[in-house]
Amino acid sequence: LPCPTCEVPATELDNHTVEYPLRTGKRAQAILVEALSQPTMAKCDAILQRWSLRPIQVSISFDRLHAFHSGLFGHHLWKEFKQRVEDISTNALKLIDTHCFTDGSKYEDISKQNILFVSHNVLTKAASPSGYQLLCLIQPYLEEDMYIGLPVHTEWTLIDGEQAQAEFGARLEEYKATTQNDRQPKNWKFPKAPNTHRHAFDDIRAKGASRNTNTKPNEKMHHPKKVVYQFGTNHRNAAPQLLRIDHNFYVAEHIQHNIDRLD
Numbered sequence: 001l002p003c004p005t006c007e008v009p010a011t012e013l014d015n016h017t018v019e020y021p022l023r024t025g026k027r028a029q030a031i032l033v034e035a036l037s038q039p040t041m042a043k044c045d046a047i048l049q050r051w052s053l054r055p056i057q058v059s060i061s062f063d064r065l066h067a068f069h070s071g072l073f074g075h076h077l078w079k080e081f082k083q084r085v086e087d088i089s090t091n092a093l094k095l096i097d098t099h100c101f102t103d104g105s106k107y108e109d110i111s112k113q114n115i116l117f118v119s120h121n122v123l124t125k126a127a128s129p130s131g132y133q134l135l136c137l138i139q140p141y142l143e144e145d146m147y148i149g150l151p152v153h154t155e156w157t158l159i160d161g162e163q164a165q166a167e168f169g170a171r172l173e174e175y176k177a178t179t180q181n182d183r184q185p186k187n188w189k190f191p192k193a194p195n196t197h198r199h200a201f202d203d204i205r206a207k208g209a210s211r212n213t214n215t216k217p218n219e220k221m222h223h224p225k226k227v228v229y230q231f232g233t234n235h236r237n238a239a240p241q242l243l244r245i246d247h248n249f250y251v252a253e254h255i256q257h258n259i260d261r262l263d
Contacts, residue, residue: 006199011189017169061213062203068145070104072197073111077138080186081115084123084131105216111142133171133178140167148200148210158201165198 008020028051035047116135123131147161172188179185204210225242233241 003199061207062148062197062200062210064145064148064200064210064214065104065108065216067197067200068141068148069108069111073141074104074107076186076190077134077141078107078110078115080134081119081131081138084128084134085119088122088128088131111138111145116142130175130178130182133175137168137171137175140164140171144168144197144200148197148204151209151211153204153209158204162201165201169198 003020006020006022008018031047031051035044038044038047115138119131120135122128123135125132143164144161147157147164150157176185176188200210203213207213228242228245229235229238232245
């Protein structure tokens with residue numbers, strides 16, 4: 001049961017038409033009590049693994065950045081798009097930036113500003129039926145992403161967002177049918193495909209706008225940490241070295257603040 005929100009089986013992750021029971025604290029607590037009462041750790045782990053549970057004390061919320069931008073789009077839709085372009089012409093693929101980004105917001109920019117507008121007259125229904133169907137799939141993805149990202153919601157925006165979500169599920173089934181005879185058809189049975197974001201609007205109703213649980217504000221921290229890791233450590237047992245370097249930075253900043261105060 002890979003979904004942290006509901007009890008959908010791993011074999012049904014790409015099924016957007018069936019509603020599975022939601023995980024509840026009461027149900028999880030009962031399973032945990034049953035597992036901890038077992039005489040051996042092996043039996044305890046067997047029960048927990050059956051329900052994909054672990055004895056942790058954290059709350060799981062929808063993270064738009066990693067579920068959508070660097071997840072569903074960055075690692076799946078974007079790769080499918082490049083594959084469809086390559087199927088038409090390898091020369092056309094050379095015009096596409098093939099870099100992999102650690103900052104998921106780069107994929108957000110690509111999805112919103114470039115992909116549909118520059119390719120709708122290339123991945124046509126005649127030139128590439130699968131590519132055209134992929135663009136039809138990306139369109140409701142962008143609409144759903146827009147609704148999920150709104151800073152203020154009304155009941156109507158939530159309803160419209162859920163309609164875009166249902167449209168994405170329908171378009172996904174059409175795309176799967178179009179590409180089922182490919183040499184290596186895409187496997188859509190992973191949590192970030194149609195399953196994780198089907199709980200997004202329930203999460204918004206329960207906890208407020210998605211920016212409350214989005215990790216995007218901390219994404220810019222990746223670059224300085226990456227530079228320090230590459231040039232300030234020996235790439236082995238890096239955590240203590242990173243902490244020491246962070247400490248040195250804070251000490252230097254504190255000294256500089258004292259100097260500025262005296263000036």
